[in-house]
Amino acid sequence: MRGLPAALVMVLTVSPVEAQSTGKWPPDSLVNTVVIPKDTPVLQVVGRMRNFTSDLGVRCEFCHDGEAGKPLTTFDFPSDRKRTKVVAREMMRMVDDINRRLDSLPGRPTPAVRVTCSTCHRGVARPMPLSTLIAETAQAAGADSAVAAYRGLRTRHYGSGAYDFGESSLNVTAFRLGRANRFPEAFRILDLNAEFFPNSSGMEVFRGNIELMRGDTVAARRAFQEAIRRDPANEEARGRLEAVKPKP
Ligand code: HEC
Ligand code: HEC
Structure with missing residues (x-):
């Protein structure tokens, strides 16, 4: 969209997003979850999402289509438009893999230590030394x-x-x-x-x-x-x- 007037770019990029948003918060059901089973209670999913935000030191709009400060009803949560959401999904799979491997450790001490997003992220989106x-x-x-x-x-x-x-x-x-x-x-x-x-x-x-x-x-x-x-x-x-x- 290079070269287009800024106002036109806004119309082209923003309106389809608003058209798709469910307009209901919390939503009645899960639409586009791939890792989280579809029959998971929505409030449980929201709890997990809040953990993501504190583990990474970000807000919902870091991964989801929506604007900072706007009500959640205007967000399009099922959309996969943001790269960070797609990465987060891969991270969820990775964390599941890690915990599965940990479950098979011989003679594992109890209580077991589970890996979560914050094990690596500790409050930052891109963890590095x-x-x-x-x-x-x-x-x-x-x-x-x-x-x-x-x-x-x-x-x-x-x-x-x-x-x-x-x-x-x-x-x-x-x-x-x-x-x-x-x-x-x-x-x-x-x-x-x-x-x-x-x-x-x-x-x-x-x-x-x-x-x-x-x-x-x-x-x-x-x-x-x-x-x-x-x-x-x-x-x-x-x-x-x-x-x-x-x-x-
Ligand atoms: C670090 C990225 C990230 C952040 C931050 C995040 N989410 Fe999510 N969210 C995801 C991913 C990834 C999925 C899809 C999970 C899957 O595919 O199983 C998802 C799914 C959802 C869904 C279900 C959408 C559907 O398809 O039905 C809702 C609702 C949701 N998030 C709400 C929130 C709210 C509210 C916040 C802020 C409190 C938030 N999320 C913060 C990554 C994030
Ligand atoms: C084993 C360590 C580890 C765990 C556990 C982990 N991450 Fe990550 N994550 C990373 C690393 C390292 C990067 C940076 C990769 C890069 O850009 O080179 C990253 C990057 C990301 C990014 C992209 C950030 C950006 O600005 O590009 C998101 C989003 C993310 N992780 C979400 C999550 C979520 C959500 C969880 C929990 C489900 C999670 N991560 C668990 C290590 C981890």
Whole structure:
């Protein structure tokens, strides 16, 4: 529909949806459920749907044809137009598969642990390790964007379990950026991490290893020495320092 006036696109895309909506909430019966048996009580399905929204940190319109803030009577729930709904259906099948496999574990402790959407999602729609998310942002959009993304996520999700804001996440991010030869970004990320974990010995080992990647042995040695100063019991730092000692 490229090139069409915006108003016309609205008419073409919105009106058929409204024409199909059932106009009744809750609906009398299930119309287009493939995974959920058709004879499941509608209110039970709605309960499951509410779990989806909290498990993924989204609202009904993330998967269903309907507008935020509008009454549910205007939604077309049976429609499969949204990609996210189709993905969610595959996820339901996947979770059923996983639980079936878990049911066959030998000597399974009781009570059994069941996998749900939140086992992976923990309140976010596209679950991924924080280190991956920040490294990808730094590579695609630069260090400023990566730092801003981290601060934003930390403000919004700290303590929720959605992301691991422990020290290792940004150390791993920096290490990955170093391996991709993105040294300014890597050091920027370590400096950000140092704001939250100012006396970390382990972080200086990461710094030293990244200095080595870019070939700066002197800076690496300094970082390993700093790691030992911060924690004299850091054996890894001692080993690394030994390995980069100037040859006699
Ligand atoms: C993460 C995606 C997702 C979210 C969020 C979600 N749903 Fe669903 N919904 C689905 C999927 C997938 C199906 C179809 C399940 C199947 O095929 O068995 C479905 C089916 C339904 C149906 C049955 C439609 C029919 O065909 O009869 C209703 C009603 C429904 N959802 C209501 C809701 C409501 C209300 C909300 C918000 C509280 C909501 N859903 C949130 C994915 C979602
Ligand atoms: C085993 C872990 C796991 C479980 C359990 C799981 N998901 Fe997912 N889900 C993922 C991953 C990983 C992705 C991201 C895939 C990608 O885009 O590369 C994802 C993506 C999605 C997406 C697409 C989000 C987007 O923005 O593209 C939806 C919708 C979704 N899951 C719904 C669900 C629902 C509903 C359940 C429970 C029935 C569920 N998932 C259970 C791991 C899981």
